[in-house]
Amino acid sequence: MKLPVYMDSHSTTPVDPRALEAMLPYFAEKFGNAASRNHSFGWEAEQAVESARAQIARLIHADPKEIVFTSGATESDNLALKGVVEMYREKGDHLITAVTEHRAVLDTARRLEKQGIQVTYLPVGEDGRVDPDAVREAITERTILISIMLANNEIGTINPAAEIGRIAKERGVLFHCDATQGVGKIPVDVEAMGIDLMSFTSHKMYGPKGVGALYVRKKNPRVRLAPLFDGGGHERGMRSGTLPVPLIVGFGKACEIAGAVMTEESARLARFRDKMLHTIMETLGEVYLNGHPTERLPHNLNLSFAYVEGESLLMGMKEIALSSGSACTSASLEPSYVLKAMGRGADLAHSSIRFGLGRFNTEEEVDYVIGRVIETVRRLREMSPLYEMAREGIDLKTVNWKVD
Numbered sequence: 001m002k003l004p005v006y007m008d009s010h011s012t013t014p015v016d017p018r019a020l021e022a023m024l025p026y027f028a029e030k031f032g033n034a035a036s037r038n039h040s041f042g043w044e045a046e047q048a049v050e051s052a053r054a055q056i057a058r059l060i061h062a063d064p065k066e067i068v069f070t071s072g073a074t075e076s077d078n079l080a081l082k083g084v085v086e087m088y089r090e091k092g093d094h095l096i097t098a099v100t101e102h103r104a105v106l107d108t109a110r111r112l113e114k115q116g117i118q119v120t121y122l123p124v125g126e127d128g129r130v131d132p133d134a135v136r137e138a139i140t141e142r143t144i145l146i147s148i149m150l151a152n153n154e155i156g157t158i159n160p161a162a163e164i165g166r167i168a169k170e171r172g173v174l175f176h177c178d179a180t181q182g183v184g185k186i187p188v189d190v191e192a193m194g195i196d197l198m199s200f201t202s203h204k205m206y207g208p209k210g211v212g213a214l215y216v217r218k219k220n221p222r223v224r225l226a227p228l229f230d231g232g233g234h235e236r237g238m239r240s241g242t243l244p245v246p247l248i249v250g251f252g253k254a255c256e257i258a259g260a261v262m263t264e265e266s267a268r269l270a271r272f273r274d275k276m277l278h279t280i281m282e283t284l285g286e287v288y289l290n291g292h293p294t295e296r297l298p299h300n301l302n303l304s305f306a307y308v309e310g311e312s313l314l315m316g317m318k319e320i321a322l323s324s325g326s327a328c329t330s331a332s333l334e335p336s337y338v339l340k341a342m343g344r345g346a347d348l349a350h351s352s353i354r355f356g357l358g359r360f361n362t363e364e365e366v367d368y369v370i371g372r373v374i375e376t377v378r379r380l381r382e383m384s385p386l387y388e389m390a391r392e393g394i395d396l397k398t399v400n401w402k403v404d
C-alpha cells in the first residue's frame, strides 16, 4: 500500500485514466475551436463537444440541448440563481433555499438579498434533511425559485429531491438542485425528480477540474436564463466563452464511465463505509454519526469523536488525506455551519471528521485508516483532561470552570 492515502473525495477526485486518455488528443493535435464553423479543425472540436454533451445528458436523463457548459458548479449555481432572478423578476422576488447549502448557493443568495430579493433559508432536521412540507409552506405568490441541494458535501445526507420537485411543479415554481455531490454517485433523473435546473461538476466524478454544467430544462416548462457574461453567445446565449474542448471531452468520458460502474462502485464503497463505521464505533466509545443513517451518499462517512479536536486528529494522521468539520476556512476556526444547523453542539462539531471514499480506494487502505483512527483517537483521549474527568464519572455539564 502506498502512502499518503487519499480519502477526501468530496473535495475532489483524480482524473480516471480512461478520461485522461480521451482528453489528450484535444490539447495539441485536435486543438480547434468548437465555434469555428468554416474548417475541419472546428468541426472536429464541435463533434467532440457534442458527443460529450450526449454522454453527460444520458447520465442524468436529459436532452443534450439542455446541457450548458460552465467552469464548474460554483458558476452553475451562480448562473441558475442570478439568471432566474434577472429573467423572472417581473413575476416575483422570492427564493427558497436551505441553511446547509454550499457557499456557492448561500453567498449568491446573500448577494441577491442585497439587490432586494427576499430569501427564505429553511432549517434542516437533526439528520440534515430538508422537510418537503417546510418547502411547501414557504412558497408564496412571489416565489420564483427553490434551490435545494441533492446531497450535502459534508454529511452526505440526501434530500427528498423528487418530493420537492413535485411540490415545485404543483405550485408553478422553478426548482434548482445543486447535485454536485450526487451526479455519478447515485442515480439522478431530472425528469423523475422534477428538476428544472441542476448544477454539477466534472472534478468530483473523476473528470478534470475547470469544467461543469448547468442542466436547463427545455420544455414543461422552458426555463429562460439571463447570462452572467456578455460575449459571443455560445451555449445558446446562456454562457459566452470559448469551450474548453479537452476538459469537456474528459467530463463526457467520466460521465459515461460513471453510468457504467455506478451500481457496482456504490455497493463496494458503501461496504467499505459500513466497515469503517461499525469497526470504529464498536472499538471506540462516544463516536457519533453525523447525517442521515440511510439516506446518505454511499461513499460518505462523517463522524464526531467526543473529547478529540478534529484538527488534532488530522494532524496526528498526516499520511491520510481527510477533512475536518472545522476546516480552517476562517481565521476563527468556526465549526461547520452544516453541523451547527443540525443541532450538533460546538464540541461535537469541532470533533468531526469527513471520510470521502473514492473509486481508487482499496480495502487495504480502508483497514489502514480504521487502525490509524482508532490508535490516534485513543492517544489523544489519553492526553485529554476532559476525557479523564468524564471517565471518573464527572458530568462535564455541571462543572464550574471559573477560577475565583
Ligand SMILES: Cc1ncc(COP(=O)(O)O)c(C=O)c1O
Binding pocket: 010, 011, 071, 072, 073, 074, 075, 077, 102, 104, 149, 151, 152, 153, 178, 180, 181, 200, 201, 202, 212
Ligand atoms: C455541493 C457543492 N456545490 C458546489 C461546489 C463547487 O464546485 P466547483 O468546485 O466545481 O466550483 C461544490 C464543491 O465543493 C459542492 O460540494
